[in-house]
Amino acid sequence: MTSDDDQLEVCAMLSERRLEVLRAIVQDYVGTEEPVGSKALTERHRLGVSPATVRNDMAVLEDEGYIAQPHTSAGRIPTDKGYRLFVDRLAGVKPLSTPERRAIQNFLDGAVDLDDVVGRTVRLLAQLTRQVAVVQYPSLTRSTVRHVELLSLAPARLMLVLITDTGRVEQRLVDCQTPFGETSLADLRARLNSRVVGRRFTDVPQLVQDLPESFEPEDRGTVSTVLSTLLETLVEEAEERLMIGGTANLTRFGHDFPLTIRPVLEALEEQVVLLKLLGEANESGMAVRIGHENAYEGLNSTSVVSVGYGSGGETVAKLGVVGPTRMDYPGTMGAVRAVARYVGQILAES
């Protein structure tokens, strides 16, 4: 359609005041949840022009697809395209107040382990934004190995435990064909750790591939089994886990309840869908996907604000919120960004 030459249009058709009108419409609509008319606009905002002028501007904005009216002779509401313009050019990110920042820090500082960090984060985010929060667990693929442990549970049964630098622990049972002596076990444990500790998960396969050869023939089978279980764990767990919270906030969505809320709840149960949503976060900064910009159909009337977080300069996972397209974008973006930063700090400390 007309999306290629947005930049042109913005310059040509949309004067400064028209943009101001759009901003006012978005702000009012977000506040009141009701279509906003020309008269109300001039009353609530000091635009310096009369309702009639605003009406003309609104007609232009509607022609260009930034706003729409639910039915003839009703006020206007922003379209997805309108929100997009608002987010891109009309609104900044609203920083949190100092008390809010302090509250975040205090709350997150109390966490005792990784599960707790993620749990607290998700509750915090839900409370701050009054929307549904989604937090991805720090990813295995980007993190490094802190330790690999091997335990003998029974003569032919081992347990493999994998500990990451982000505090995550994964374990697997390994059934071996032949009994595996304690000394061989200690040997394997030591060699395995000396090779992979501190290395990235993605590098592990190459680092261990020649390990079996250095063992006695009768142990090679078991060593291979252990290694393949280890690699399997890496792959399987690369399908990330995540935690959601604040679903009760869905009840604030709107009046046309069942139709809106249903697909959202369904989407929230589909980890794959959620991961994709978060995954679309831009590497560098925050991503805002508005309404139909979301690939998943059920979320066509919701927006997703997501951002990566991590310790050091590295992004190890993402977090974000899902809310109605009619949301307070500056505030939400501010909260999401702030929480991501603090979580990154917490992870770096542990």
Place this chain on the structure above:
Amino acid sequence: MTSDDDQLEVCAMLSERRLEVLRAIVQDYVGTEEPVGSKALTERHRLGVSPATVRNDMAVLEDEGYIAQPHTSAGRIPTDKGYRLFVDRLAGVKPLSTPERRAIQNFLDGAVDLDDVVGRTVRLLAQLTRQVAVVQYPSLTRSTVRHVELLSLAPARLMLVLITDTGRVEQRLVDCQTPFGETSLADLRARLNSRVVGRRFTDVPQLVQDLPESFEPEDRGTVSTVLSTLLETLVEEAEERLMIGGTANLTRFGHDFPLTIRPVLEALEEQVVLLKLLGEANESGMAVRIGHENAYEGLNSTSVVSVGYGSGGETVAKLGVVGPTRMDYPGTMGAVRAVARYVGQILAES
């Protein structure tokens, strides 16, 4: 009120046919979600009497508080008390069909670790019952120690890993005041394991209390720190985790949406509330809490069906579903019981 002499009343006032009428009302109402009238009842069920007779019976049932009418000249709907009678004396537990059983087993057999077992269980239960499923992780307090592992991460930093017989793994960082040698570490690990492996968590405190004394004076501080961290983990993690799923099924609740669904979603976010709900499950068998029988106010128009599960004869945790009081009790109870049994089997195998 009249609740003390239920048994009497049941005999005195409620003939066999009246009970049959109540059963028919419950069944019809669960099916249609609409108040059921006398005429419809005689048409759908072969009661062998006329609508007028049924009307008289209904009047009695209403006097006794088993049914009520939303407004004058509407059909009747069962009260909580009516459902209670239905569950206790009029309905059995409907066993699942063979294909269903097979499907459950196949689905659960594919699980790779404890998280996966719980995750699959919750999805399964939600799908079978078309309601919200809640599954508690196997409890630490009732399970036994499979292994305790100690790793040295830095000279004065240890990691403690605890593995249970149900496959659960907990880890904690331990900062020690003084460096702790590898040999002391191996020593502690060995002694610790020889004492607690195979023992119940509740017994651990006594079993380890004299351990520090048998170490060199310079190591005693660290040993004590490790032990107290271990005990702490037992206590902290005794606050159980749980997983929920099938929240999208809440949309099938009713028409008076926002009011009903809101408190339920809120309750589902409160682990404490949920744990209490499940906790009310009778030790031996299944528990059904109907409407106002639930202590938590927000769940006054929902019913909870819960049951314990475990490997061997032992109950290690509970699971259940939350749904509208208007639910298919026999079917739900059958599904819950069957799933609990299979999960118990799976846990016993691993």
Place this chain on the structure above:
DNA sequence: CTCTGGCACTCGAACGCCCGGAGTGCCAAC
């Protein structure tokens, strides 16, 4: 004593109607 058919009554849901108000689009004037 129990069951049945009949009958008058009640009340909610659905429908149609009207009206007020908010908001628009257009136009002529500044």
Place this chain on the structure above:
DNA sequence: GTTGGCACTCCGGGCGTTCGAGTGCCAGAG
């Protein structure tokens, strides 16, 4: 380019009517 005026549209709420399902009661039959 901006403004005030004006006719028009359409949604939402309030009101009265109708329709039908369902009830309670009663008198009579088994």
